[in-house]
Amino acid sequence: LDLDADVAAILGLDPPREYRPTVRHLLSHTSGLSSRLDAEMVAGSADHLQRGDFRALLLDEPEAPSGAWWRYSSSGYAILGLVVERLTGTMYARHVEQTLITPQRLTSTHFGSTGGAARSEGYAVREGRLVTVSTPQADPTSASIGLWSTAKDLVSWARALDAGALVGHGQLSKMLRPAPVSAGPQPDYGMGFFIGSTGGHASVSHDGSCGGFSSQLATYPSAQIIIAVLTNGEVHVAERIERSLTMAMLGI
Numbered sequence: 001l002d003l004d005a006d007v008a009a010i011l012g013l014d015p016p017r018e019y020r021p022t023v024r025h026l027l028s029h030t031s032g033l034s035s036r037l038d039a040e041m042v043a044g045s046a047d048h049l050q051r052g053d054f055r056a057l058l059l060d061e062p063e064a065p066s067g068a069w070w071r072y073s074s075s076g077y078a079i080l081g082l083v084v085e086r087l088t089g090t091m092y093a094r095h096v097e098q099t100l101i102t103p104q105r106l107t108s109t110h111f112g113s114t115g116g117a118a119r120s121e122g123y124a125v126r127e128g129r130l131v132t133v134s135t136p137q138a139d140p141t142s143a144s145i146g147l148w149s150t151a152k153d154l155v156s157w158a159r160a161l162d163a164g165a166l167v168g169h170g171q172l173s174k175m176l177r178p179a180p181v182s183a184g185p186q187p188d189y190g191m192g193f194f195i196g197s198t199g200g201h202a203s204v205s206h207d208g209s210c211g212g213f214s215s216q217l218a219t220y221p222s223a224q225i226i227i228a229v230l231t232n233g234e235v236h237v238a239e240r241i242e243r244s245l246t247m248a249m250l251g252i
Helices: 023-027 038-042 051-057 074-088 092-101 151-162 169-175 238-250
Strands: 122-126 129-133 194-198 201-210 213-220 225-231
Touching (some): 023 074, 051 074, 151 225
Antiparallel strands (some): 194 201, 213 225
């Protein structure tokens, strides 16, 4: 798959205007895609959405020209899942299980309600009371939300990625380059990862927050540190916890 391939063309769509985001644009969150579905996805209330809802975003009026500026787009990754399905002829979740999860022996990682691992309930505060919230489902947003895992499996995933067991080192290097934009500030994001530093050590990370859960996975290659934090609360504290642990390990 060419990173600069036209996503609408892959999905058999013909937008009536000059809006042609590429795979690279969606991976780097620089597509300018409409964000009208993102709030529901982040809240974990996207169960009613269908594949057609995400395909239709490519026909919407974009919020910006592709490549102009950076804005995180959960919908963009859901559309990338549709691209995988179109090219492989396999459901996204099944394809990931067959090509990545099973070969890497990530036995506690699965999509949606499938799999045998014990699952935590997600919690939120509503009117001063702690209540459980609906858990995110896998389909059709599984390329963006709905993946269940453990801290142990996430660390194993990060080690495999760094070792070149998932993608080649050349491809990984491309993923870790900040995405260029023609307007607005330069993002600290490549293709799938935030790129930063703590205490002079470069970091590769990504956080998540959805439906009563918060997560953070961070790798510091020069310090040989990998930290995964998972919480089952609506307040997004995982990134802050990870940063505190990292600073303690680095002695800063």
